[in-house]
Amino acid sequence: MLRRAFAGSDAALLWRSLARRSLSSGAASAVDSIILRSLKEHYLEVSKMTPPPKVNPPSPYxxxxxxxxxxxxxxxxxxxxxxxxxxxxxxxxxxxxxxxxxxxxxxxxxxxxxxxxxxxxxxxxxxxxxxxxxxxxxxxxxxxxxxxxxxxxxxxxxxxxxxxxxxxxxxxxxxxxxxxxxxxxxxxxxxxxxxxxxxxDHRNLMRWFKNVGTFINEQKPA
Structure with missing residues (x-):
């Protein structure tokens, strides 16, 4: 399920369409918006996954x-x-x-x-x-x-x-x-x-979505 988190996204098609144009500031902003929206959608999807039942390690580990x-x-x-x-x-x-x-x-x-x-x-x-x-x-x-x-x-x-x-x-x-x-x-x-x-795996994927989104969304200092 974790590997399929990206399946079905149309972000790649939109990216290729925009990449054919000159990346003006407006186009670059649009690309950022596409990635951020996709990251948010997949973050929410992964967050709804049901965790496995709690299992304790064999004693005395x-x-x-x-x-x-x-x-x-x-x-x-x-x-x-x-x-x-x-x-x-x-x-x-x-x-x-x-x-x-x-x-x-x-x-x-x-x-x-x-x-x-x-x-x-x-x-x-x-x-x-x-x-x-x-x-x-x-x-x-x-x-x-x-x-x-x-x-x-x-x-x-x-x-x-x-x-x-x-x-x-x-x-x-x-x-x-x-x-x-x-x-x-x-x-x-x-x-x-x-x-x-x-x-x-679940935690790492959630953290990856969040960290990448934060990096892309961070505003340059004025």
Whole structure:
């Protein structure tokens, strides 16, 4: 539904018609009006969308405060002396446009998780990239990397990060799957993260309509 927010708009046709003329101040003002009207219409349309039912994350995971409005971890928990944090993104944010549309425009049925397992006193955390589905979770890669709080933001491109996960022997792959399973990384996370992403997408789109409209509508100082 979010992707269809722009569907059916005639703003593009009106824009092309006006663009053929010399953009005098009057024409430019008309273009601004067309965009602002379209932004307002879609803002109101998106604001009426029904949010998904509220879903709580599986215990003992807790939602990171402010995660809906920030980039970074969504869930966090402690496991013995370890701290585990989970970030999530849609498959559509990784694959080319249209590559994940088999289940429909708004299907959020395939998620990618970034899982960080850190220990006190260690400068690096164990990082897993996982695929999460309604009935399964799979590991795509595992490596050691600087803790988020310790990282300067630069990535050491020459550091060895281990073999490709699928190149590891089966016993080792099974061991890593058991490792994340004992820490609660499983398909039970899916319902919450699916609903969380829908709400985040909704908020981001509403914010985008509002911010773009504010920028276009802002008057130059006299």
């Amino acid at each position: 807790a939602v990171v405060k402010g995660s809906l409005d920030l980039d970074g971890p969504v869930l966090r928990r402690s496991y013995k002396e370890e701290e585990i944090s989970i970030s999530v993104m849609r498959l559509s944010n990784i694959l080319p446009s249209g590559a994940d549309d088999e289940d429909g425009d708004d299907a959020i049925s395939q998620l990618f998780l970034h899982v960080d397992v850190s220990k006190p006193g260690q400068k690096e955390s164990l990082h897993f990239l996982c695929g999460l589905y309604p009935d399964a979770v799979g590991i795509h890669s595992v490596c050691l990397r600087p803790k988020v709080s310790e990282s300067s933001g630069a990535t050491n491109m020459t550091k060895y990060e281990g073999r490709m996960f699928q190149e590891l022997e089966q016993k080792m792959r099974d061991g890593f799957h058991a490792y994340i399973e004992t820490r609660g990384i499983n398909e039970k996370l899916f319902p919450f993260l699916q609903a969380w992403l829908y709400v985040k």
